[in-house]
Amino acid sequence: MELPRAHGAPPLTGRLRAEPADFEVEEERGFEPSGQGEHAFLIIEKTGANTEWVARQLAAAAGVAPVAVGYAGLKDRHAVTRQAFTVQLSGRADPDWSALAIPGVQVLSAARHDRKLKRGAHRGNRFRIRLRDVRGERAAAETQLEAIRARGVPNYFGEQRFGTDRRNLALAEALFAGRRLPREQRGFALSAARSELFNAVLARRVSDDSWDRALDGEVWMLAGSNAIFGPEPWNEDLARRLAAFDIDPTGPLWGAGELRSAAAVRALELAAIEPLAPLARGLEREDLGQQRRALRLRPGDLAWSWEGEDRLVLDFRLPAGAFATVVLREVFDAPDPQG
Structure with missing residues (x-):
């Protein structure tokens, strides 16, 4: 699916993830380990490593089952990332985490915690991204970045959600056709199907420039939470809160x-998902209820700097569940080796 951009054609081209250090991600948890309990709470820096693979290596090092390891979110493989893991030790002493011999993995700190980290437990992520071999108009790029800082970007699901060659959607189609899938693959398939439908709706609203404004019948989400309300009649208070x-x-x-x-919102949503009706019907047969996701994403603390003539560094933070690549695509046309 070709997703329209909100800020026009990207003014820059370049290379993304030329090396892992060009894409840094630091998890922002919003809490500290309790200091006691049966879980080791580890801050891990990983380079060129998959989060799930690291979790399995930690389980093996501690002599526990993989299910005993928890983490808040999957982090990019082709990157340098810092995130928390918990390892349930159940009466065992802590291994010597400083001597952990996992390629591309370093334990930055270790403490004790009273519960397993669950998916989505973090507040968000901070990014530092370097684009190399940049070509294009600097002034136009900075104008575009100012617009992104002021207005935000469409909160699309990134290509990572769909897997290489969109194979997670192929898994969804197979699942809905009656194929049994392992639990992990089933989760990827359902997430990809939901994401495809959401992106289709958001693409319609980007095309008619309504992705960050109110239509009749709107459902609203409180910023920084998953709490929703509405529909309700449009009024000055809603207008003020939307602008803020x-x-x-x-x-x-x-x-x-x-x-x-x-x-109007309901009619638009139904029209947008109609071409993807098999995915919608398949999701309806699964144990999932209707939920909502914000259409608008505003990068926090967005800043940029130039390194020489052809490198641009971006710094920003995003809430959990948001994709850095949907910010980048509004200003860069740079193929992503991961996506």
Whole structure:
């Protein structure tokens, strides 16, 4: 699916992830380990390593089952990332984490914690991304970046959600056709199907420039939370809160049950998913209910600097569940070796 951009054609081209250090990700948790409990709480720096692979290596090093290892989110493989893991030791002493011999993995700190880290437990992520071999108009790029800082970007699901060659969508189609999948593959398939439908709805709203403004029948999400409300009549208070980024319009994460949206929004959503009806019907048969996701994403603390003539460094933070690549695509046309 070709996803329209909100800020026009990207003014720059370049290379993304020429080396892992060009894409740095630091998890922001919003809490500290408790200092006691049966879980080791590890801050790990990994380079060129998959989060799930690291979790399995930690389990092997501690002599526990893989299910005893927890983490808040999957982090990019082709990057340098810092994130927390927990390892349930159940009465065991801590291994010598400083002597851990896992390629590309370094334990930065270790403490004790009273519970397993669950997916989505972190507040967000901070990014530092370096684009190399940059070509294009600097002035136009900086104008575009100012627009992104002021208005945000469409909160698309990134290509990573769909897997290499969009194979997770192929898994979804196989699942909905009756094929049994392992639990992990089933999760990837359902997430990809939901993401494809959400992106289709958001693409419609980007095309008509309504992705960050109110339509009749809107459902709103409180910024920094998953709490939703509406529809309700448009008024000055909603207008003020929308302009202040206190609330965002939402689109559907498809599942069983009625859409919460109404009027123009509901009609647009139903029209957008109609070409993808087999995915929608498949999701309705699974154990998933209708949910909502914000249509608008505003990068926090967005800043940029130039290194010489052909390198641009971007710094910003995003909430959990958001994709850095959907920010980049609004200003760069740079093929992503990972996506």
